[in-house]
Structure formats: C-alpha cells, structure tokens
Amino acid sequence: MDRHAPSRALLGTQLFAQVENTRVLMVGAGGIGCELLKNLAMLGFGHIELVDLDTIDVTNLNRQFLFQRQHVSQSKAHVARESALRFNRNITIISHHGNIKDPQFDLAWFKSFNLVFNALDNLDARRHVNLMCVAGKVPLIDAGTAGYSGQSTIIQPGVTECYDCHPKPTPKTFPVCTIRSTPSAPIHCIVWAKNFMFPQLFGEDEDEGDANLVNDTTNAKQVQELVREAQALRELKRSAGLPGFAERVFVKIYRHDIERLLSMEGLWQMRQKPVPLDVEALVAAANELRDPLADETAHCRVRTIEETTKVFLQSTAALAKRYAASGPQSFDKDDDAAMAFVSAAANLRCHVYHIALKSFFEIKSMAGNIVPIVATTNGVVAGLMVLHALQVLEGRVLETTTDLLTAPPAAQHLVSRPNQVLARDKLFPPVSSCAVCARAYVQVAVDTASTTLGDLLEAIVDAFSVLPVDNVTVLEGARMLYDPDFDDNLGRTLADLNVPSHHAFLLVDAYDQDDQLVQPLSVYIQKSGKKGVEILGNVPQLWTKPAPPKVQDAPIAGGDELDDEVVMAVDDDDEDIIMTESSAAGNETGHVGRTRR
Template identity: 35%
Template structure:
C-alpha cells in the first residue's frame, strides 16, 4: 500500500459511497458512531482493520499480544522489516493513523482473557470481530460476547479455505455449537510464536529449525533471522581461509556445532521465553534444561547409545512411548551429528522428509523438548510423521477475501439487516485457474442455523451482578443460586480448575470449605471470568460474576437476544 497515495484520504467520499451503496443516510451515522472491537491483528486482522478504516469506521479498539516476526511480512501488509520485534497492534495503529489521520484507534497489548477486559468493556462495542488463530481464545471470545450480548463476527482462514460467521448467541448458531474436530485434514500454521499452544505448533517449529540449520532458508520461515546458525555458516567459522580447520578433529567440530545449536535453540531461547511468561495468562512448566556438564556427557555417549536401526524400529511402532525430555535431548544430539555428517558429504542443502528416519527423529526430539517446556503433551515419532505431512501455509489472498467479506457483513448488519438474515460465508479452493462456468463460485453463502439445543453457551448462561468486594461465596450460593434461581448447586469452579464450592467438600474438608465460604468473591479473584456451575440434577450452567458497586446480589438467566 502506498503511503503517499492515501496520505490525504477524505472520509466524506467514503460516507457518500456507503450512503449510495445501502440507499440510506442512517448507515453513515451508524458507521461514524459505532465502536468496533477487533481481536487479533495478524493475516486476517490486518485486512479487516484496513477495510474498517476505509469503510469510514472511526472508533476501533485493537487487542493483540503478539510481536511481529519476519514470517509475517509476506502476508501482513501493514508491517515492514524494520517493525520486526515490535507489537503488532501498536505498529498497525501507527501505520493506519498515518494513512487516515481522522481514525481514532486505541490499542491493548494484552491477552484477551485478561481481567483488563471485564464484561463492561465488551458491552461498549457495536460489534466484535474475532480474527484469532487460537481455538481456546476463540471459544472464550464467543462466550464473553454471549454474556455481554454483543454481536460477534467470527473469522478464520486455512490455506485456500476460510469462513466468516455472524454470531448472536441464543439467536444463531455460535462458535461452540459445532464441535471442532481434534484433528483436521490439514494443520494451519500462520505464525510460530514464543507461546505454542499445541504439539502441532512444536512440530512445525522443529521443521522450520531443520530448514534453518540444514535446508534452503526462505523469508517465510519464522526463524529466518537465525541464519547465522546455518551449518554452512558454522562450517566457515570453524575453518581458516586456507581451508585448514580451527579444530583438531572432525568429532570436535561436530561436538562444538551441536553444543552451540542446543545452547541457542533449546536452552537460551527457552529461558528467554520463560522470562516472558508474565505477559500471558498461561505459564510455562518448570524447564527441564540440561546443565553444560550433562550436555557434554550426551555429546560423548550418544554415538554408542543410539543407532539408526533402533530409531527406525521405534518410528514404525504406533504404540511406542513418548520420549522423556532426557531421551529427547540425547536423540536430538545424535540426529544433529548424523545430519552434520550427511551435510558434510553432500555439501548441499538437506530437505526434510518425514519418511527419512534421522530427519523424523530430529523433528520428534526437538518438538518433544519444546513441548515439555510449554507443558504440552508431546507425540511419539509415529504420530509426528503423520502430523508433519499435513502442514499447509497461510495465504494472503485468502486473508484479503475474508477481510472483505466480514466488513461487508458488518455493514449489512449496521444498515438494518437482522443477524439471522445474514449468511455464513465459506471460501473454498478451486483447482482451476478460473471458474469454468458462470455459476461456479469460490465463496459459498450458507443460511445461518439456529442454536444447537445442547449448546450450553446458547441456553445455559447465568449473569451474576454483585459487589464482589462484599459478597461472600456462601451468600452467592445461598442467596443467589438457591433462592433466586431455585437451584441446588453441586459444584462451582473456574475454567482453570479452582473449585469455589463443592457440596461434598462441606462434609469431607469442613475447615477448607468454611474458609472459602467466608471469603468474598474479590478475595478469591473469581469475578470477571467464566464459571462452570453444576446442579444436583446434572445440568451444567456457565456463569459470569460481574462486579458492580451499587448492586448487592442479582442473578439473571440470559435468554435469546434479538437485534436492536
């Protein structure tokens, strides 16, 4: 996008276009005064932000916790090479504000699950657009929008596929209504960040590391800024200009190279990520990092302890145990040595092949170490091979189309179209360069379905409003759930497993139960977050405690809500 071309953008022309398009002058006022929350400023988010501003929206709030990496630059057009390492939301705001000075964009560099965003925060927006690539975060946004009774536009893209889904919980099918498969045909990887959330992210990171060390490094590789660790570069460091080696033996060169790689990517980088855990709600496990003495012992022993034949037998066994972290470090070093020798013989870049025993073992070991650091359950080499063959890239063209559709749907909604009369949009891959017939389209509209009867988000929401500093857990249970809702609660717990009420605990652990009963909601810090409530009849509810100073205790059941 050319900055000069848009440096004097005139919003009056934009509003004239909107008024002409929707044959209504009211749409202009809606656009001018509607506050929009955009969560996620990645591939789709950049496109959405640009479209919102150039559609005339003035008040936009951005929420994103990520920083810009080199791999973002080929598809997230708001970012430049000089922005690498900076916060996405901050850079996006600065660049858009430069293009459109009349826009009023605010930024939050926070986890969307943070208590910095209470329910009242969401209620101020005319609509929420979710452009996240994290399943758990999307579930959370879906739920909090249901409690806040705010329209949600859910977006996503995977390769050539994408979707836009307008959601009004209780009136339309929500993100929670349709169970998401645990394992899809493809695994979409938009960014390899410092905070992986699944074993697939760890495996993809390990494959990228393979290319950094031994393969042909591309700019789209998230680790491309670590090119000084390419084996070809390291080999030059250990060689004089006349070709003589700085080290006395080939084995010494291998050991020094392995030690440097492991120290960088599996010790120093993990320690750095550990230092960042204060920026996110999810914490790292205790790092199982070897000492330098252990590392040197691994370097000396792995050649006699492991063989290619043994690793090949393991990869063919679907029931093999997941490697321990210690074994993963040993196999990692063994594979590094084998790959170094292979590279030295060929003197050319190596290509990752999931059917090659050493390549697969390297990725399995590297992903196991990384998964352990983030408290993620790792996979054995049999499973890793299946996952590694299903990686597909994110595409900027898909993001652009999805960004266009979601803003158009938002404009239709603000112009007076009911959410139920909008449509889901599915973007599908077309194998030919262009449609063969006029009626062949790549964007498929779908009627919005009603809520699923079993969906707890659409049918079983309890909004609790109280002065969290004064209301105790016992008052919440007795005066709220039992008296106001005629319930017999069995248990109440947070999503992280903290039990604030258990009817059986009153008898089994009376001292602890009394301590919690007498504690206020604020003292337990369970306000402004979802709660799971189970009553004696076996019915599950989802609750949310909203702090409000002037309300003693009030609980309301949230039913279907319509368009304003």
C-alpha cells in the same frame, strides 16, 4: 469532496451514521486482522480497538501488509494502528498489546462495544471471545482461514449458533508405545524428536511421566524398558555441554536403545525390525563433512544419512551448550538449532525404522504445526466480515426474503468449485445443548476478600426463584465448589477459594426437580471495592422445561483445553499415556470448519 460520499450514498445516511458511531473491537492484528483493520478504517468505523499479544515476524510480511521489514519484532497491535491511521486520520484507533484473556479485558469492557471481530489464530482465544460475547450479548463476527479455505460468520447471541455450538475436531493423539517403541510414520518420529527427545535432553527435568507409565500393566516389560531408557538419558544429560556429549547421545538412542527394543521379541512378530545405526562409521563420515545446513537450497530435499548425522551431532552439541549455559530450553520452530535437531533426530529414527525420510522443509511444517496461508484468502474473508458487520448493524440477521435476486443473510465460505468461489451457509438458531449459549448469564459485583461463597449463593437464589439452594451445584471451571452434599466451602471467601475476580464464571446448575429442567446459569464475577453482592444489569429469566431429555454437563469454554503445542496428556479412560498433537496452531486459522455442507 467528502471521501466518504460514495460509501454514504451506497449505505444510506442512516446506516453510514451507525458505522461512524459504532464502537468495534477486533481481536487479532495478524493476517485477517491487517485486512480487516484496513477495511474498517477505509469505510469509516469511528472507534476501533484492537488487541494482539504478538510481535511481527519476517514470515508475516507476505500477507500482513500493515507491516514492513523495519517493523519486525515490534508489537503487531501498535504498528497496525499506526499504519491504518494513515488510511483515515479522522477515526479513533486504540491498540492494546496484550492477551485478550488478560484481566483488564473484562466483561464490562467487552460490553462497551457494539460489535466484536474475531481475527484469531487459535481455538482457545476464539472460544474465549465467543464466551465473552455470548455472556455480554455482543454480536460477534468470527472468521478463520487456512490455505485457500476461509469463512466468515455472524454470531448474534441468542439468535444464531455460537462458535461452540458445534464440537471442534479433537487433537490428534498417538499411543505412547507407537511414539517410543514402534513408530510407523514420519509424524511418529517427529513427535518423538520434538516432544520426547528434545525435552528429555534440553528441557526441564521431570519424573511424573514415568510414574504414570508404571501404572500401565498391559505392556509391563516394555514400560520398564522405557523407564530405564529415560533414566539413562537423564544421567547422560548431566554431561550436557561436555565434549563428546552429542556422540554419546547418538550412540545411546540410535544403537543401545534400539538394541534393547530388539531384545523384546514380542514387539517384532508382526512388524519389521528396526536396524540400529552403524554409529562409528556414521560419526566418522559426518566428521568429514562441512555444515550441510549451509546449503539452504537443500532444505527441500532429503539429506543423506551421513549429512543428517552431521546435523544431529552439531545441533545436539549447540543445544547442550546452550542448556549448560542458560538452563532448560523449549522447542521453537523458529529456533534454527532446535529445528535442525528435531529434523535430524526424526529422520535418523525414520531410517532406523524403515520409514520414508522427510525434507527439512516438510518436517518444519509438521513439527511447527505450520498452516499455509495466502494473503488473498485473508483479503476476501476480511471483506466478508465487514459486509457481515453491516448486516448486523442493519439488524438483518436471520431476515428472510422472497426477492429473486437476493438471499437471506448468511455465513459465507470460500470454495473451489467449478461453479462457485464463494458459498453461502445458512445461519441457524443456537443449539439447545450448547455449553456456552444455552446458558443464562448474570454479572455480579463482589468484594472477593469479604464475600463468602454462601453470601454469593444466597444472593443468587434470592434473585432466581427457580433455583432452590438445596438443589444446585456450583462449579468454577471443572472445580466443584458447592453441592447439597458438599457445603464445606460456604463459609469461605471467594478470595480464599482462589476464584479469580475476572473471567471467572461460576456455573450454577439446578438438579432436576419435579421432572423439570432449569436453564443453567453462569455467574460472572466482577471485582468491586464495595462489601456485599450486587447483581449488575437485568436479571435474566431462566427458562424451565420438562425433563427429559437430560442436558449434559459440558466443559466450559475458554478453559485451558489446548495450547498450540504437542503435549503429553493422560487419557482418563485407560490410564494410557497419549501424545497429543493439537490442531489449533499455526497462523490465521485455529480451524475453519464450522460450516455446514
């Protein structure tokens, strides 16, 4: 008997045939991805391609059920394919071990699919896929989970809101002085240990940070002190790997630096003064101890200051040795020595500043931006994704119904309420000011080596009569390429201008004219061997409407806004240095919250 008989009976012959003949792309083969691939394969989706750049880690095994112990450190995409094919041998699954932003995954490739699934863990990739789907008008099912929360939603370009229609939460930032001089919470000390101390001691040598610091005039004295402190550290770093290095660092950062800060009376008028560590006594006591990390059961409690000193000294020595032998190191939460260093360094600083100490387990969560995940949430969400996909195939997005027993198709999210476990969220039409889906998209094939910006612009204004050449701007990302007052680049080739031939969207925006707004246009550059400029596919009709309200320029999606690390960033407003902590990290999440209440 045909295994698909029940599915065919339920879906109807026509919809089931669509399922069998649909080409789907799933981006991400992690927590949601494994569940999704199982569902797609079981239901009989005929052609599935999956992309994931990751390899399998032991902490994946509690939920990414297509992987077992023997697969650790292999490609997620390839192993997921092998496992899922055993569920259904009659379908095609193509796995790509790579980054979805790689050049080979261009717009034409995206457009070759009927449906795309986002099963991603980070904001940046999720936005990139959203952009490509909007540009290519490919329906996207987007999902995310974190803990017991999760959601799935339909993004039908031009019909529903896209992923970027609503601003995402901005990363948490801390003023640099809080991190460097006046911490008041454990997270400040963890950020200091991970983003300042770790790179200073074991990372690349760099000076730019200090140059920026000097510009800050409000805290001139404090800043000077910080610069001096960093210089001293760099000198100290030259002896990395030599005996006594860890002890010298210990004395410097927990006694000398604190003493220097204490000399700035102004800092402590409203704050409790830090207390330098009794370094000699602690080093002596630490030398008597055995490795405190050997007792794994103690990861969940706060270690004593002596134990913490011991962990600090041994991890610093280990990392310095590694630095001396193999060059600059970068922080990785799964690197035992790095994690030991950050936990100990942060806790010692907490102690100095009278801040409650944290356990190793907690510090790992905070430093690694680890998002808790359970398999059940992923399982529910991946089931909803496929049900949403069926809605799209049936063409029932934004359909209305008067039937008492049914409700219009919608996005759904998991809730923990006494009267509900799964809630519906209405789907809304696109937001008119969205920087992604309010634009028109056109794809052009060019030979970047011979085509000049002027050639391209001429072809564009020829095709779009509402765009007068003397009244548009052209940007690539945030880079200005052309403006009526800036035509220097018109004679240069796109290659010369370093316009990448894949994933480059040139933003062609008309200035307001005759109180009229023109729809902003994105031009996708497709590499071509042929000379000249060829517009591929249909030329979209740009809308025009009376101004105001003014459409604001917003940054293009898919840029390099965030990575999942805590970074030092310069805040344009006051030139103060800000420590930025990205929220887009961890595993299956990115983040969840685009649902409406």
